[in-house]
Amino acid sequence: MTSMERRDRPLWMLIPGAILLAVVILAPLALVSYMSLTDLDQYTLRHWTLAPFIGLGNYVEALLQAPLLSSIWISVSTAALVCVISLPIGVTAALAMQNRFPARGLVRSLFLIPYVLPAFAVGAMWRTILKPDAIVNGVLGQLGLPAPLWLNGPASYWVLVAVEAWSAWPFVYLLTLAALQSITKDVHEAAAIDGALGWAKLTRVILPQIAGSVALSMVISFLHSVNNFSVPYVLFSLPAPASVQVLPLLTYAQSFQSFRFGLSAATAVASLIIVAIPLLVYLRALRLDVGERR
Amino acid sequence: MSRFRAASVQQVLPRPVHAAAVVALLLIVLVPLAYILSASLNSDLAVAAGDFWPSQFTFGNYARIWQTTDLAGGLRNSVLISGSVAVVSALVSVMTAYVLVRHKFLGRLTTLRGLVILQSVPGTLLLLPIFVLFASVSTALRVPIIGTPWAVFVTYLTFALPFSTWVMVTYLRGLPLEIEEAARIDGAGPATVLLRIVLPLSWPGIVVAAIFSFLQGWNDVLFSSVMTSPASRTAAVALSVLSSTQDTGAVPIYGQMMAASLVCAAPVVLLNLVFQRYLVNGLTAGGIK
Numbered sequence A: 001m002t003s004m005e006r007r008d009r010p011l012w013m014l015i016p017g018a019i020l021l022a023v024v025i026l027a028p029l030a031l032v033s034y035m036s037l038t039d040l041d042q043y044t045l046r047h048w049t050l051a052p053f054i055g056l057g058n059y060v061e062a063l064l065q066a067p068l069l070s071s072i073w074i075s076v077s078t079a080a081l082v083c084v085i086s087l088p089i090g091v092t093a094a095l096a097m098q099n100r101f102p103a104r105g106l107v108r109s110l111f112l113i114p115y116v117l118p119a120f121a122v123g124a125m126w127r128t129i130l131k132p133d134a135i136v137n138g139v140l141g142q143l144g145l146p147a148p149l150w151l152n153g154p155a156s157y158w159v160l161v162a163v164e165a166w167s168a169w170p171f172v173y174l175l176t177l178a179a180l181q182s183i184t185k186d187v188h189e190a191a192a193i194d195g196a197l198g199w200a201k202l203t204r205v206i207l208p209q210i211a212g213s214v215a216l217s218m219v220i221s222f223l224h225s226v227n228n229f230s231v232p233y234v235l236f237s238l239p240a241p242a243s244v245q246v247l248p249l250l251t252y253a254q255s256f257q258s259f260r261f262g263l264s265a266a267t268a269v270a271s272l273i274i275v276a277i278p279l280l281v282y283l284r285a286l287r288l289d290v291g292e293r294r
Numbered sequence B: 001m002s003r004f005r006a007a008s009v010q011q012v013l014p015r016p017v018h019a020a021a022v023v024a025l026l027l028i029v030l031v032p033l034a035y036i037l038s039a040s041l042n043s044d045l046a047v048a049a050g051d052f053w054p055s056q057f058t059f060g061n062y063a064r065i066w067q068t069t070d071l072a073g074g075l076r077n078s079v080l081i082s083g084s085v086a087v088v089s090a091l092v093s094v095m096t097a098y099v100l101v102r103h104k105f106l107g108r109l110t111t112l113r114g115l116v117i118l119q120s121v122p123g124t125l126l127l128l129p130i131f132v133l134f135a136s137v138s139t140a141l142r143v144p145i146i147g148t149p150w151a152v153f154v155t156y157l158t159f160a161l162p163f164s165t166w167v168m169v170t171y172l173r174g175l176p177l178e179i180e181e182a183a184r185i186d187g188a189g190p191a192t193v194l195l196r197i198v199l200p201l202s203w204p205g206i207v208v209a210a211i212f213s214f215l216q217g218w219n220d221v222l223f224s225s226v227m228t229s230p231a232s233r234t235a236a237v238a239l240s241v242l243s244s245t246q247d248t249g250a251v252p253i254y255g256q257m258m259a260a261s262l263v264c265a266a267p268v269v270l271l272n273l274v275f276q277r278y279l280v281n282g283l284t285a286g287g288i289k
Helices: A003-008 A011-035 A045-050 A057-064 A068-096 A104-116 A119-130 A135-142 A155-181 A185-193 A198-226 A230-236 A247-256 A261-270 A272-285 B002-010 B015-040 B044-048 B060-068 B071-102 B108-118 B123-141 B149-173 B178-185 B190-219 B222-227 B235-248 B254-274 B276-284
Strands: none
Touching: A011 A261, A011 B071, A011 B123, A011 B149, A011 B190, A045 B123, A057 A068, A057 A261, A068 A155, A068 A198, A068 A247, A068 A261, A068 A272, A068 B015, A104 A155, A104 B015, A104 B254, A104 B276, A119 A135, A119 A155, A119 A230, A119 B015, A119 B235, A119 B254, A155 A198, A155 A230, A185 A198, A185 B002, A198 A272, A230 A247, A230 B222, A230 B235, A247 A261, A247 B123, A247 B222, A261 A272, A261 B123, A272 B108, B015 B254, B044 B254, B060 B071, B060 B254, B071 B108, B071 B149, B071 B190, B071 B235, B071 B254, B108 B149, B123 B149, B123 B222, B149 B190, B149 B222, B178 B190, B190 B235, B190 B254, B222 B235, B235 B254, B254 B276
């Protein structure tokens, strides 16, 4: 960096962005941390500075009385299951695009629809399909099978996993497809010359090349799924069955149904723990040193 | 002949496996969608009876949704709020990203890292304090804030700003440095370089950042369900009102629910498919090793 460039740094251009980020993000983050240490409820809501300071009281209550631990478990296990289910489907879909076939471009776009469909539409759609008297139970009844309640009770957990996986797998597909397309023709030809075909080519040549992208898609899918509020909210509506009370729903209900804003803030802060590990992995995979010339 | 050989050398899945996979995946995607479409053209009684295809098609549901809930108002609010969020955050983010990419300063890496982290924190973490802040300020100043479109606008900035700044960072990083250097040697100041060189070169990135910010706002349920009043409802919230009508009515209005979902989802799906080339970059925010 020469001295001339140093003098010319237009740091004033950061001012609008810095002010906005400070006002809409940093100040609220500081406030939510403070809120989590106070007994803020609907009576003190309009004068939050007057809410009694209770130290770690909310965290203790969240751990011992509120269903924080079970919500953490539901959030983590559903997100992990969504990843595990999306992985083979997404990778298979991407591999299938390697073959030439009629209408490949159309199919490629159709595969994206579950992912680009707004979460509120996904939720509303599956809610209608799974209502007690709707199509799924109608078909099960005609086949002489039992027709369980999907949107209530223990089955709702698996409904949440299935619906989120339905809309999550195309993301794995997208990233895998991008990785597959970056494999040069030389690699394919070398594999063909060496006689690596079928299963051997897949496991020895292709998968090692795309493993990084697939792993990254798992990390991002996990983050998306753990933070997903819209799908469980629209699918089950509040109050949600206990078996699908993921962290975003718990936090939301504590605030806007029980009006325990302090407790809710503690839950929201605590939920950072489960995004921290995948987030660190993600940050390591990103190239941040953008100032250097390649 | 050579094209055919090139195709077969790149394929991984054997033909029968490939055909089975494509058919199975298309069924997974299309069967629920086809059902939704047919339910939107069906009578509520027939949907409740478990019919897949309507015995007679009707567009009545598409006509009735506009009276059952203020869907037109919701769509207008969604366009106005998400649109202004997209424009404001795209413009601010070009300036921020330009400095982040082209200049070194203390805290630059921390800022970049922060932009990524902010995209992964749960929305409730920011919704809560902003709600409390708005409630306190509006009591102190005696002006309504929660329930106005401005309240929604501010909450959407919490995800649109870090997102579009990061998209612009990855875009500007790909632009050649040489043109800017030449302009600076000719005596152009940083503001001139940004206005005359960077902006004209980076408008495709700006458009992509704005469109994906717009779509994130359009898809939001969390912030808008708390921050809107009946007058400032977004399309997603108007839709959830329809859903609660469905819960209390004698016969659930399945048909209208599905028709309204399709109306609200169609623009999103279309924009995404048109810009699908940028989807990977936009959503992984690029820069992957």
